[in-house]
Amino acid sequence: KQEVTQIPAALSVPEGENLVLNCSFTDSAIYNLQWFRQDPGKGLTSLLLIQSSQREQTSGRLNASLDKSSGRSTLYIAASQPGDSATYLCAGSGNTPLVFGKGTRLSVIA
Amino acid sequence: NAGVTQTPKFQVLKTGQSMTLQCAQDMNHNSMYWYRQDPGMGLRLIYYSASEGTTDKGEVPNGYNVSRLNKREFSLRLESAAPSQTSVYFCASRWGQGYEQYFGPGTRLTVT
Numbered sequence: 001k002q003e004v005t006q007i008p009a010a011l012s013v014p015e016g017e018n019l020v021l022n023c024s025f026t027d028s029a030i031y032n033l034q035w036f037r038q039d040p041g042k043g044l045t046s047l048l049l050i051q052s053s054q055r056e057q058t059s060g061r062l063n064a065s066l067d068k069s070s071g072r073s074t075l076y077i078a079a080s081q082p083g084d085s086a087t088y089l090c091a092g093s094g095n096t097p098l099v100f101g102k103g104t105r106l107s108v109i110a
Numbered sequence: 111n112a113g114v115t116q117t118p119k120f121q122v123l124k125t126g127q128s129m130t131l132q133c134a135q136d137m138n139h140n141s142m143y144w145y146r147q148d149p150g151m152g153l154r155l156i157y158y159s160a161s162e163g164t165t166d167k168g169e170v171p172n173g174y175n176v177s178r179l180n181k182r183e184f185s186l187r188l189e190s191a192a193p194s195q196t197s198v199y200f201c202a203s204r205w206g207q208g209y210e211q212y213f214g215p216g217t218r219l220t221v222t
Contacts, residue, residue: 031208043200044153044213051208089153091211097143097168098211102152 003018006101014109020073021104025089028068030092035075038087061066080108111190112136114214116201122220123191130219131186133201141204142184149197191221
């Protein structure tokens with residue numbers, strides 16, 4: 001059974017800092033790894049999807065990587081802004097529905 | 111293009127009452143999902159429908175039923191609501207395994 005872990009649970013950084021959010025999963029037989037953003041009281045917004053055949057995806061200031069052999073994915077946020085403050089969740093799946101981590105709550109301080 | 115829509119946005123029920131949460135997607139996705147999100151527990155899968163005409167239990171199906179009405183619509187029914195079902199419910203959809211998943215805005219349900 002796939003298990004997804006995100007550490008740390010919360011992170012506070014000053015504006016402008018580059019940061020990395022971590023995601024680990026137990027089953028390397030995954031089809032894809034997806035990163036989401038959730039603002040308080042809102043639904044989940046998809047940020048990046050990495051297919052199992054890919055190693056990374058980029059969108060603007062975001063870069064996500066996937067290392068199936070080590071069971072890890074990272075989300076890199078460059079030049080962080082207060083508007084990046086949110087909870088970030090990762091989720092992975094094999095031949096099953098997505099399994100979610102509990103998220104990292106990010107606060108970017110101006 | 112509305113994406114995934116959910117109704118209602120908010121609901122308060124008394125213990126024992128029943129209700130149906132509605133979900134619809136306009137992206138021609140094959141698979142649809144119902145999750146609940148609780149503080150400290152993360153997102154947990156209740157039921158899913160991999161394709162029209164099929165439904166399967168997820169991690170926490172007890173107390174719920176689902177209907178895949180057609181390719182667009184997937185409803186979640188609480189037959190006899192309990193306070194433990196107080197939660198935020200999210201519907202999601204995707205084309206299939208390995209494809210990007212999209213979420214609705216959620217329904218905040220309180221059972222008193």
